[in-house]
Amino acid sequence: MPTELPQRLLAGAALALATPLAFTAPALADAPGVRTPGPSVHAGTLEVPLNKSEIVSTDVTIAKAMIGNDDIADVLPVSGRSIYVLGKKMGTTSLTLYDAGGRVISIMDVAVGPDVEALRDQLAQYVPGEHIDARISNDAVVLSGLVSDPAASGRALQIARTYAGDKVVNLIGIGSSQQVMLEVRFAEVNRSSGFDVGMNFAGRGTRFNGVSFPPAPIP
Secondary structure, three states: OOOOOOEEEEOOOOOOOOOOOEEEOOOHHHOOOOOOOOHHHEEEEEEEEOOOEEEEEEOOOOOEEEEOOOOOEEEEEEEOOEEEEEEOOOEEEEEEEEOOOOOEEEEEEEEEEOOHHHHHHHHHHHOOOOEEEEEEEOOEEEEEEEEOOHHHHHHHHHHHHHHHOOOEEEEEEEOOOOOOOOOOOOOOOOOOOOEEEEEEEOOOOEEEEEEEEOOOOOO
């Protein structure tokens, strides 16, 4: 278990209740008296590397934490307001936190998969200057973003495969910085014997005058 773990602060209720932690793993519907949570309690997705852990912290005391599938992840108490979420098996599940009154503090999806945080660090190191992101999708890694050339996308794909093998979805776009230059060559003109031509660009109301061309040769 790593000694330094990232903190993920979740929104909670305003009152702190001094209650010891109780951790169980039944489905949400099995908990009696639980109110249906509104959209404000959903805290998004927590990405947990396989065989590693993340710390989840709230601003109120947690009375109970329920994991949807304890084969995928497990929870352990750290303090009255923090828990470890351990990644045990590739996949997704849900985590629900309750206060002492049975009210839902927060619900989040838990995605256990390759260590995308370490992958992001390596992408920044070995493919510098590019905009590449990596996310867990079930047991796969999804790469997204925009790079300047196909070679950068290929390097990112090779690095991601060291984490997820063949289970890498490459959605990286290629943004070309090349510019197409239009070269216009003008022949030497005889201004004294030429004639003026006006060019009008339709829809823009701009007119250029004074371009002189030599007269056509007499056959």
